[in-house]
Amino acid sequence: MHDVVIVGAGPVGLFLACELGLAGCSVLVLEREPEPRSPFKAEPLGMRGLSSASVEAFYRRGMLHQLLTASGVHDDSGADPDADEPSAPRHGGHFAGMMLDPAKVVAAALPYRLPSPAPESMLTHLEAVERVLSEQASKLGVEVKRGVTVSVIAQDDEGVVAQSGADEYAARWLVGCDGGRSTVRGLAGFDFVGTEPQFTGYTMHATVADPEKLRPGFNLTPTGMYLQPSEGHIGMMDFDGGAFDRSQLPTRDHLQAVLRRVSGTDVTLSDVHLASSFTDRAMQTTAYRRGRVLLAGDAAHIHSPLGGQGLNTGIGDAMNLGWKLAATVHGHAPDGLLDTYTRERHPIATAVLDWSRAQVAAMGPDPHAQAVQGVIRDLVGTPDGTTYVFERMSGSSIRYDLGSEHPLVGRSAPDICLEDGTRLGDLMRDGRGVALDFSIDRRLQVSAMGWESRIRYAAGPARNDLGLGAVLVRPDGIVAWAGDRRPDREAFEPAAGHWFGSPAI
CATH class of the missing domain: 3.50.50.60 (FAD/NAD(P)-binding domain)
Incomplete structure (x- = not known):
């Protein structure tokens, strides 16, 4: 077994x-x-x-x-792990096909980022x-x-x-x-449980007889959306209530008809090499x-x-x-x-x-959706709006409710680097939790507590300790506990026991 x-x-x-x-x-x-x-x-x-x-x-x-x-x-992506501050993101992504300008992301507003x-x-x-x-x-x-x-x-x-x-x-x-x-x-x-689809989506690899008729990137139109990330790689959304998806094979004639409708052109597909459909069923x-x-x-x-x-x-x-x-x-x-x-x-x-x-x-192709697009374009044109969308897409806004008011607890741990060059990411390769202790005169002595088989301990000053004294990181990289500048065993032990069980002693 x-x-x-x-x-x-x-x-x-x-x-x-x-x-x-x-x-x-x-x-x-x-x-x-x-x-x-x-x-x-x-x-x-x-x-x-x-x-x-x-x-x-x-x-x-x-x-x-x-x-x-x-x-x-x-x-x-130009990441410099030895930099004092993390660099601004180079790719902004999109919301509903509306592209974000990465230069408008306020890097200082992103929580607890460190170079990595x-x-x-x-x-x-x-x-x-x-x-x-x-x-x-x-x-x-x-x-x-x-x-x-x-x-x-x-x-x-x-x-x-x-x-x-x-x-x-x-x-x-x-x-x-x-x-x-x-x-x-x-x-x-x-x-x-959930909601039924609004559209049938398609993705295909095709030979286009007249590629100049299609614009690159995301293209929202009054009848749908098409996307061309590279020549011949095309995605489409047809707001048919998901009726076509997997009901039949997407033939060249069908794909060409949908592409013409959503692009508003008379583009011609010479051949379709590979295609599939999907929906927005949630x-x-x-x-x-x-x-x-x-x-x-x-x-x-x-x-x-x-x-x-x-x-x-x-x-x-x-x-x-x-x-x-x-x-x-x-x-x-x-x-x-x-x-x-x-x-x-x-x-x-x-x-x-x-x-x-x-x-x-x-x-959507209806006037109400078109009106919403205008509002969103205005919002994502601002630094605050762009930063909000970027946080959601990147996962940096994720925070689990672990019952602590400390703003770092429940978030993915930043890649803290000790002065000897050891990085948190290096310490996590064996799948154990990690206790980082930045104090000099008072150590947590995790090994003496009996958690050494489940928690890896590293001590010493850090290049940027974020004003903390010690941090306990779960095996999945989530901060389980964060202490002030003086590590407190009485606070650390209950937190470790809550996530890692009784000490192995």
């Missing part, structure tokens, strides 16, 4: 597998597709944007260099992400079985069994990471756990791809769940730790769904 069976070998399933493998769990990943490669994962249709939170996750696990290389990224080797964001493709994660999973002893379609899930108080044909796969826990049309979600009886499970079955990524929440939030939210799920499930497997999780997965991540996805709905509402 494995500790955990994960259904789905996409980026979220593989990232979660790596987190569990790093913590010493035995992990089996079951994937329906027989081969890892797909034209929909490669360039151009497989292109995805990673937010700062997702890039940070790869950095903290020592996989950033491999990801940059696999993605063909040779420019790290990790870029603010990056463009990659699914094939690169899965290749890096698959290699890491293999190094950690994770087993991946392909061509396995799960048809039955049975669980009791002791474990869960996934059945595929005559084969059964038993584990103590099972996690569904099998996408928006999740089989696990249905078999385990999760409630899935739904989420009411809980992320039922007994010994959990969900992560698109299996737990779906929405339109506007703003590139899907993959990033899924990686956030994997980071949040991984260490909590591992601690539960190993028996040292404090009471209720696994329940905090739903409590912390469900509100994040709720906000993402609403963010997606707001963009769809502003992109």
Whole structure:
């Protein structure tokens, strides 16, 4: 029996597998597709944007260099980890197709940023992400079985069994990471609620006979939207209430008709090499756990791809769940730790769904949406408006409610660098929590407290300690506790016990 069976070998399933493998769990990943490669994962249709939170996750696990290389990224966005202050972002992104000027982002208003080797964001493709994660999973002893379609899930108080044909796969826990049309979600009886679609979206790789008739980038029109990030790579939104999506194959004639309608041109598609459709259906499970079955990524929440939030939210799920499930497997999780997965991540996805709905509402072809666009253009034309949207898209506004009034607690920890050059990101590669103690004359002595197997301790002055005396960081990079300039063992111990369980003494 494995500790955990994960259904789905996409980026979220593989990232979660790596987190569990790093913590010493035995992990089996079951994937329906027989081969890892797909034209929909490669360039151009497989292109995805990673937010700062997702890039940070790869950095903290020592996989950033491999990801940059696999993605063909040779420019790290100009990040200078030795700078005194973080640089302004180089890419602003968009809201509802309305581009942001990164120069208008007020860097000083972004909470607790410090220079880091990790870029603010990056463009990659699914094939690169899965290749890096698959290699890491293999190094950690994770087993991946392909061509396995799960048809039955049975669980009791002791474990869960996934059945595929005559084969059964038993584990103590099972996690569904099998996408928006999740089989696990249905078999385990999760409630899935939300709103129905307003549009059918299309993405295609095509040869355009007269490309000069299409403008590059995002283009909002009175009849919809089209996007051309590169020549021949085209995205479209047709406000048909989602009627076409997956009802039939998107033929060249159909795609050309939609493109002409939303672009207002008589553009001609000579050939369509690859195409797929999607909608803005926005739904989420009411809980992320039922007994010994959990969900992560698109299996737990779906929405339109506007703003590139899907993959990033899924990686956030994997980071949040991984260490909590591992601690539960190993028996040292404090009471209720696994329940905090739903409590912390469900509100994040709720906000993402609403963010997606707001963009769809502003992109509609009706006069009301056109009026809203005008208001939004004025707002994102201001530094405050641009900064607000950037915070939401980058993930820097995410803060879990951990019951503390300290403004840093619940946020992703800044990449604090000690005077000897050691960075927080370097200390997090083994998946343990980290205690940073900036005092000189009074040390917390975490090893003497019995947490050394779960919390890595580093002491010494920092290049920028943000006015703190000590910081406790969870394995997922979230600040669990922050103290004043004199570390207080009486305050630290309850915080550590709350997240890491009883000391190992």
